[in-house]
């Protein structure tokens with residue numbers, strides 16, 4: 001069959017230059033070209049003259065394409081041969097007989113008896129790479145095939161250099177984004193967030209922070225949502241010898257499950273589809289500084305194992321990498337969940353818990369340090385007014401503070417901060433009254449949580465009995481959980497340890513004891 005060369009060139013070029021994605025253009029063009037050239041697969045390589053190696057970027061066959069990023073050294077004695085730009089297409093009848101093919105055979109990419117058709121890609125007189133057609137049978141290619149393939153030399157050369165540039169761009173973009181994130185966190189910590197209540201409601205917490213900050217021991221912060229765990233983690237970093245190093249935050253619950261490994265530990269180029277460039281993970285970026293593992297209770301068991309390894313060995317391995325990288329980091333973890341209960345349920349590893357829980361700090365909820373509310377409100381009013389560019393400083397309306405003090409703040413400091421911001425926007429310059437705060441009596445009813453039962457005649461009125469009955473009812477509502485958000489202590493607005501003490505005294509079983517009953 002006579003091939004219409006112009007048609008062949010046009011159709012093949014459209015496919016070769018149809019995408020920047022190496023896998024896509026190699027597969028699409030191969031599907032077309034194999035109607036004319038009897039190949040079973042095709043490889044695209046980039047030639048790196050400085051290192052004297054080919055890098056096999058991708059391969060395609062009738063089944064599909066895959067990225068490889070595999071370095072194949074060119075033995076020094078044949079480099080000058082590889083560099084010869086005179087012959088455009090080279091036909092090799094049996095791979096084994098050709099010196100440049102031997103490293104491919106030893107890497108398992110080629111069978112000894114395969115035949116090859118190699119197209120050298122040249123840009124501005126330099127070899128930039130090659131396209132290799134492979135047939136499983138010997139002597140599959142003839143001069144006609146060599147001629148046809150040579151028509152595609154330029155389109156392939158253009159596609160290769162475009163996709164290399166594109167990858168370079170992606171790498172630079174990732175580096176820039178990384179720098180940006182780093183500078184942002186630097187800025188945040190240089191400007192230093194003020195800790196309100198440091199000498200008052202958070203005094204005990206700050207004492208512990210000062211004790212532990214200079215050491216490199218792990219710290220586990222426990223506190224309800226919005227209590228200021230991240231603020232305290234930042235304070236530990238700023239008061240430590242690592243303050244000049246990075247402070248890297250990882251929100252363990254916010255990273256998609258399939259990306260956790262590569263986010264934390266990084267990946268090598270080509271480690272998986274889409275890993276176009278090498279990426280440093282958060283642990284590597286935190287080197288010399290602090291890593292803050294927020295919501296550590298959300299980590300999947302497999303990731304918990306790998307985290308444990310990092311804590312023990314102080315080294316990481318990138319996904320798809322083989323070398324271990326030493327890291328010098330301080331780990332601060334935080335959770336609002338009851339990790340001990342999670343250990344009992346089998347969702348959190350006990351050995352990891354012991355590694356993280358070297359120095360636990362519990363941050364009390366705002367309702368247990370209501371004395372801080374006044375200074376927090378004033379601090380947030382000034383901060384928000386400044387951010388909004390207000391010239392006049394807002395003031396509180398009479399009775400506003402009392403209203404704030406009588407509320408239970410389930411969302412803690414964050415809720416207060418948001419409430420201040422919202423009220424400031426709505427106040428229109430008038431004194432702020434915080435009128436939208438729910439009255440304390442309606443609060444629990446509005447939350448749909450508790451209904452205190454009316455007493456029936458003859459019911460015992462002994463205080464302990466009433467309290468005990470009430471706690472049991474609340475416990476039922478909380479599905480038997482004492483601590484954590486939505487747990488009995490949370491609903492009753494008391495400290496979990498206070499509640500447990502009370503329950504022990506009243507003989508109400510909980511936790512393991514309850515399970516045994």
Ligand SMILES: Nc1ncnc2c1ncn2[C@@H]1O[C@H](COP(=O)(O)OP(=O)(O)OP(=O)(O)O)[C@@H](O)[C@H]1O
Nearest residue numbers: 194195196224225226227228229230231413414417
């Ligand atoms: N003591 C404090 N002084 C000043 N601002 C505070 C204080 N505590 C918390 N904040 C502010 O309240 C907000 C919530 O704090 P942070 O993010 O540290 O809480 P968190 O415990 O990490 O919450 P979550 O569990 O939801 O992640 C932040 O904007 C923080 O700046």
Ligand SMILES: [Mg+2]
Nearest residue numbers: 226229230294
């Ligand atoms: Mg947080």
